[in-house]
Amino acid sequence: RMTCPASGRPMFMASSTGMSAPRRAGAMLRNAVLGAGVARALGLSLPVLGVLNLEAAPQVVRALSHMVDKGYPVRLGESIRRDGGALLRGNDLLCGAVDVCVTDTLTGNALMKVFASFTSGGARETCGWGYGPSVGEGWDKVISIVSRASGAPVIAGALRYTARAVRADLPGKIREELRLAAAAGLEAELAALAPAPVPEEAVPPAAVPTDAELHGIDVLDLEAAVHCLWRNGIYAEAAMGCTGPVIKLPARSREAARQLLTAAGHL
Known part of the structure; x- marks a missing residue:
């Protein structure tokens, strides 16, 4: 969870300190479901999700759209850019355009460092809630981590964040989130995100102006x-x-x- 500097509002970063899946698209879709579960546990009954515009992000937005159509209770957000859509750019992170920003592991960790320590030039984490609680399938504990660079405000925020997660029965909320996602076709969407066989190369038609x-x-x-x-x-x-x-x-x-x-x- 991080503070968006332009608005001061909190935003969840759906990422991981480990690896949610071996390929980025599947990892980001799993992160989206788990991030939505954490947001719901902390009181957001209909979390608004956006996906950071990385490689594979359009595929993840498409998968989430299919799940929403099948009843998965989240809402896809809108970028503040003129072209809108649920693909987020840097501007959207700074202002907090959504409740949950979905990203991959490495990008999410880099962003957490920047947002937590930008006021100190990177020397100390001065704002935010640490790195958030552990969630996952079959995981019945709430374990949160901070960094050796975390300052007192961050550690205090992490303690409050974890206490709220425990009181909300976060493991139970995640079990329900995974059930909702499964009912909306999560496994089918993960299978569709697997690499497809490379089709036989096609011969291009005669070139014409592309306007x-x-x-x-x-x-x-x-x-x-x-x-x-x-x-x-x-x-x-x-x-x-x-x-x-x-x-x-x-x-x-x-x-x-x-x-x-x-x-x-x-x-």
């Missing part, structure tokens, strides 16, 4: 998405825009491409 873009495709899916369009006779190019990966294509083919990529699971 339109498609956003929202994960960088790990970008090449496969371009090949999908080539196989259907649409010329496209992979590119990197200011908000992340994009596919460049002729404007006249944009709607057909959107339908093809949605059907193929890339959008």
Whole structure:
């Protein structure tokens, strides 16, 4: 849990000091469920989630959207940027655009260090609640950690945070959270996030001017998405825009491409 410096409001960082899963997408989806459970235990009945715009983040947003459609009781938040959406950028972390920011292990730990110690130039953790309580499937204890660099305000916050988690029966709340996630198709979504076999390379159609873009495709899916369009006779190019990966294509083919990529699971 960290303090967002622009607003002063708290935000949960759904991360881990260990490894939730061997691949980033699956780890982030598990982190999202566990982070939502912790937020719910501390009084947020309908946590608002966003996913930090890392590799695999669009896949995780898509998986969470499927689960929400099947009744998983969370809400996907909105970036404060003009293009909105549940993919979070740095601005969103500073102002606290959501209740729970989903990230991977290494990024989450780096962010926790920055947010806890930015007022001291990194020498001492001066604000926040430490590194949060341990949660997981079959885990019946509440163990929180602090750092040798944690100052007295952080240690005091960590004690209060842990006390609230214990009083709320956090292990029991996590069991219920995992039940809700399972009922909404968590295992199927985790299976869908596993790496797909590499399809046979496609031959590109004749090049034509690309005067339109498609956003929202994960960088790990970008090449496969371009090949999908080539196989259907649409010329496209992979590119990197200011908000992340994009596919460049002729404007006249944009709607057909959107339908093809949605059907193929890339959008």
